[in-house]
Amino acid sequence: MTDTLDWPRIADHLNAQGWAVVGPLLTPATCYALQALYDQPERFRSRILMQRHGFGQGEYQYFDNPLPDPLPRLRARLYAGLAPIANGWAARLERPGFPDSLDELTAQCRAAGQARPTSLMLRYGPGDYNRLHQDLYGDLVFPLQAAILLSDPGEFEGGEFVLVEQKPRSQSQAHVVPLKQGEAVIFAVRERPVAGTRGDYRVQMRHGVSTVRSGKRMTLGLIFHDAA
Numbered sequence: 751m752t753d754t755l756d757w758p759r760i761a762d763h764l765n766a767q768g769w770a771v772v773g774p775l776l777t778p779a780t781c782y783a784l785q786a787l788y789d790q791p792e793r794f795r796s797r798i799l800m801q802r803h804g805f806g807q808g809e810y811q812y813f814d815n816p817l818p819d820p821l822p823r824l825r826a827r828l829y830a831g832l833a834p835i836a837n838g839w840a841a842r843l844e845r846p847g848f849p850d851s852l853d854e855l856t857a858q859c860r861a862a863g864q865a866r867p868t869s870l871m872l873r874y875g876p877g878d879y880n881r882l883h884q885d886l887y888g889d890l891v892f893p894l895q896a897a898i899l900l901s902d903p904g905e906f907e908g909g910e911f912v913l914v915e916q917k918p919r920s921q922s923q924a925h926v927v928p929l930k931q932g933e934a935v936i937f938a939v940r941e942r943p944v945a946g947t948r949g950d951y952r953v954q955m956r957h958g959v960s961t962v963r964s965g966k967r968m969t970l971g972l973i974f975h976d977a978a
């Protein structure tokens with residue numbers, strides 16, 4: 751497990767490609783302990799069957815507050831490292847900036863009517879997949895999020911984490927991100943700035959998961975803005 755994160759490297763990767771692999775952030779024991787919470791419905795505020803909404807196939811649940819350990823500290827720590835990167839992007843994209851701490855962002859969300867927690871756990875079995883999407887839950891959007899692989903990659907086949915980016919007037923480009931158990935991919939929620947000859951422009955990003963061919967795949971999604 752990685753206690754200190756190499757933020758300059760993470761910033762370089764995020765600035766260069768819109769995503770970065772980080773960690774492992776969680777030990778295998780913690781990954782399995784979190785997976786076990788999935789079967790405790792009182793921990794969650796809602797359960798989504800993806801097929802019903804056209805989101806794909808498989809299911810996920812949004813945690814209710816209070817979030818289980820080690821999520822509160824992990825989210826606060828990731829946020830503190832990501833806020834300066836997000837502010838760099840906001841300046842380049844001429845969007846409003848973000849506070850230094852997650853507590854302040856959470857207060858801003860509440861004031862904007864976004865008060866429901868967005869941390870989620872996802873569970874995929876054979877044939878399940880997650881269509882390309884963006885995790886927007888209101889007008890207030892923190893531009894970076896994390897997904898942590900809770901399963902050991904030996905426990906399933908397929909189920910690759912996929913990012914697709916759309917540059918203006920170009921065809922889409924896909925990135926497949928390999929993850930080990932407990933590792934996180936940090937990625938752009940909606941868009942990222944790319945330097946062009948006439949200044950920065952916006953590249954749209956979407957993420958999803960390719961079809962799981964066999965086994966079980968579970969992930970933890972950490973989104974820093976709350977939901978309306």
Ligand SMILES: O=C(O)CCC(=O)C(=O)O
Binds near residue numbers: 880897911957959969
């Ligand atoms: O299961 C995954 O790897 C992706 C989950 C996801 O869409 C998210 O965390 O926002």
Ligand SMILES: [Fe+2]
Binds near residue numbers: 883884885957971
């Ligand atoms: Fe997502």
